[in-house]
Amino acid sequence: xxxxxxxxxxxxxxxxxxxxxxxxxxxxxxxxxxxxxxxxxxxxxxxxxxxxxxxxxxxxxxxxxxxxxxxxxxxxxxxxxxxxxxxxxxxxxxxxxxxxxxxxxxxxxxxxxxxxxxxxxxxxxxxxxxxxxxxxxxxxxxxxxxxxxxxxxxxxxxxxxxxxxxxxxxxxxxxxxxxxxxxxxxxxxxxxxxxxxxxxxxxxxxxxxxxxxxxxxxxxxxxxxxxxxxxxxxxxxxxxxxxxxxxxxxxxx
Numbered sequence: 733x734x735x736x737x738x739x740x741x742x743x744x745x746x747x748x749x750x751x752x753x754x755x756x757x758x759x760x761x762x763x764x765x766x767x768x769x770x771x772x773x774x775x776x777x778x779x780x781x782x783x784x785x786x787x788x789x790x791x792x793x794x795x796x797x798x799x800x801x802x803x804x805x806x807x808x809x810x811x812x813x814x815x816x817x818x819x820x821x822x823x824x825x826x827x828x829x830x831x832x833x834x835x836x837x838x839x840x841x842x843x844x845x846x847x848x849x850x851x852x853x854x855x856x857x858x859x860x861x862x863x864x865x866x867x868x869x870x871x872x873x874x875x876x877x878x879x880x881x882x883x884x885x886x887x888x889x890x891x892x893x894x895x896x897x898x899x900x901x902x903x904x905x906x907x908x909x910x911x912x913x914x915x916x917x918x919x920x921x922x923x924x925x926x927x928x929x930x931x932x933x934x935x936x937x938x939x940x941x942x943x944x945x946x947x948x949x950x951x952x953x954x955x956x957x958x959x960x961x962x963x964x965x966x967x968x969x970x971x972x973x974x975x976x977x978x979x980x981x982x983x984x985x
Contacts, residue, residue: 768793899933
């Protein structure tokens with residue numbers, strides 16, 4: 733079975749909408765008028781942030797440490813249609829990507845606050861302590877569907893980029909004692925290692941929500957063998973998988 737969160741109904745759909753449900757609510761509760769987020773030039777998360785901001789009467793801007801892809805197409809075009817500027821920051825060979833993001837976010841935040849906007853920052857992929865709640869909810873939803881279908885020994889497999897989707901599923905499975913085993917497949921290299929990233933992230937979640945639940949390193953079943961050294965790396969194996977799913981199931985990965 734495939735959980736088709738790519739078919740959600742705002743801004744051409746995608747899994748980030750579950751996270752944004754909580755993040756945009758929090759932004760509005762804090763009186764924000766402008767959402768700032770980060771990603772790549774063709775970020776899906778950025779597109780959906782722009783979409784939800786537009787739907788709820790907020791401005792939005794995307795910051796990408798990325799080069800101009802050569803044309804205004806795909807998500808860049810959609811961002812513009814939804815009135816969301818994209819700030820492209822070329823790598824300079826001096827600063828790290830994290831440093832360039834920090835510099836750019838501070839600069840863009842100042843720019844819009846000087847125009848009278850109250851800004852709210854959403855991290856890459858919407859993956860912070862609050863953002864995981866979207867997939868905490870999803871785990872409860874999936875658990876009910878599994879029960880209704882009578883599926884035994886279910887294994888839930890999720891990709892792991894910024895990790896918010898996986899973490900929401902895993903925390904819900906453990907905290908709610910759901911009959912789910914959650915496996916995460918890394919889609920990009922993690923500087924500190926994928927398991928270390930998970931334990932650090934969960935530490936922040938545990939503190940934020942004052943949870944009594946402990947999750948050991950061994951309970952994070954995470955695999956980093958298939959990232960091919962970079963996010964969105966169009967290697968032969970990736971291309972073959974895209975075509976296979978398209979030909980067999982008419983599903984566009």
